Each structure stands twice: as C-alpha cells, then as structure tokens.
Amino acid sequence: MHPDGTIDGTKDENSDYTLFNLIPVGLRVVAIQGVKAGLYVSMNGEGYLYSSEIFTPECKFKESVFENYYVIYSSTLYRQQESGRAWFLGLNKEGEIMKGNRVKKTKASSHFVPRPIEVSTKAQERDRIGLREEALDRLSSGDIAMLTGE
Numbered sequence: 001m002h003p004d005g006t007i008d009g010t011k012d013e014n015s016d017y018t019l020f021n022l023i024p025v026g027l028r029v030v031a032i033q034g035v036k037a038g039l040y041v042s043m044n045g046e047g048y049l050y051s052s053e054i055f056t057p058e059c060k061f062k063e064s065v066f067e068n069y070y071v072i073y074s075s076t077l078y079r080q081q082e083s084g085r086a087w088f089l090g091l092n093k094e095g096e097i098m099k100g101n102r103v104k105k106t107k108a109s110s111h112f113v114p115r116p117i118e119v120s121t122k123a124q125e126r127d128r129i130g131l132r133e134e135a136l137d138r139l140s141s142g143d144i145a146m147l148t149g150e
Contacts (some may be wrong), residue, residue, distance in 0.1 A: 001017060001020070001036070001037045001041065001051060001101055002017055002034075002036075002037065003036055004035055004037075005039050005050075006050050006051075007041060007050070007051060007097050008091070008095050008096060008097060009094075009095030009096070009097075010086050010095055011092040011095070016035070016036050017034070017036055019035040019036070019117065020032050020034055020041075021033040021035060021104070022063070022114065025055075025060055026060070027059075028062055028063050028064070028099045029060050029061065029063065029076055030060075030061055030063045030073070031059045031060060031061070032054055032059070032061060034075070037051065038057055039051040039053055040052045040053075040054075040059040041058060041059065041061075041077060041089070042056065042058040042059045043058055043061075043077070043087060043100050044058060044079075044091070045078055046095075046099070047063060047087050047100035047101040048079065048097040048099060048100070048101070049089065049097045049100070056085055057076070057077050057096070058075075058077055058078040059096065060073045060075075061073040061074060061075060061076060061089065062075075062076050062086070065136035066111065067107065068111070070111035070112060070113060070114070071111070071112050071113070072088055072089075072105050072110050072111060073088065073089040073110075073112070074086035074087060074088045074100075074105070075087045075100055076088075076089075078099060078100065080101060086105070087100030087101050088100055088103040088104070088105055088110040089103070089109040089110060089112075090102075090103030090107070091109055091110040092109055093109075104138060105115075118150075131137075146150030
C-alpha cells in the first residue's frame, strides 16, 4: 500500500510498501494496515479493495492458513449471494488487485506469506541503552577489571 492509499503488488519483496500490520480484532479475524500509509485495507460490497483512514467492518478479514502454509484472507462481511462462497483478497500476476468475488482460495493469486519483522521503536532503543548504562553503573571499576582480565 502506497502512502496515497493505492493498493497493488510488487515483485520487490524488500519494498517498504509491502509491510503490513496484522491487527487481531477477533478470533482468526484481522485488520490489515499498511505500515507506511497507516491506512486499512478494506473491501466494499462489490468486492473491490480500497484503503480507509478509519477502521470499519469492511476492514475485517478472516485469516486462514492454507494447506501449503500460505495465508488467505476473506471478507467477514461479504460473500457470494447464492453459493455463500467467501470473497478473498487477491493480486494478479501484474500486481493489480482483483475483485474479491473473482478470487479463488485455491489459486496463487490469493496466497500470501506473512513474515515477522523486527520492530524497534525509539522507546525500545532507549530502554536497551538505559539498561546497559545501568548495568555498567552498578559495576565497580574493580569488577570491570576482573571482567576484562586486567
């Protein structure tokens, strides 16, 4: 998701625009938020994806692990009228978003690979630095000499 809210795919897996926060909002239900844009991925009643500044029911997606360890996301709000089949998030080979009612859960277009990322906030860095300094303050100069072998 780009800063302007555009949702698309890229072959560059290191792009900052491929980073999303998966926010638990229920049992196996997540909100998907673009890290750079801070916007939520949403699906409307016609199956089109869009970005939203505020969290709404259209931002809720059921998260399911598929048999090949890929993860698929389906709208918790919308499904096929007659069959009841779920509408899924999907990207075609060109990286364009697909209409939810056209995406099949068995096709690669709907398979995503979540990867954990190390998040380091300024507060975490301050805490780490503070703990190191505190530990050094507690050691006397004699203890430091013993540790260094002098």
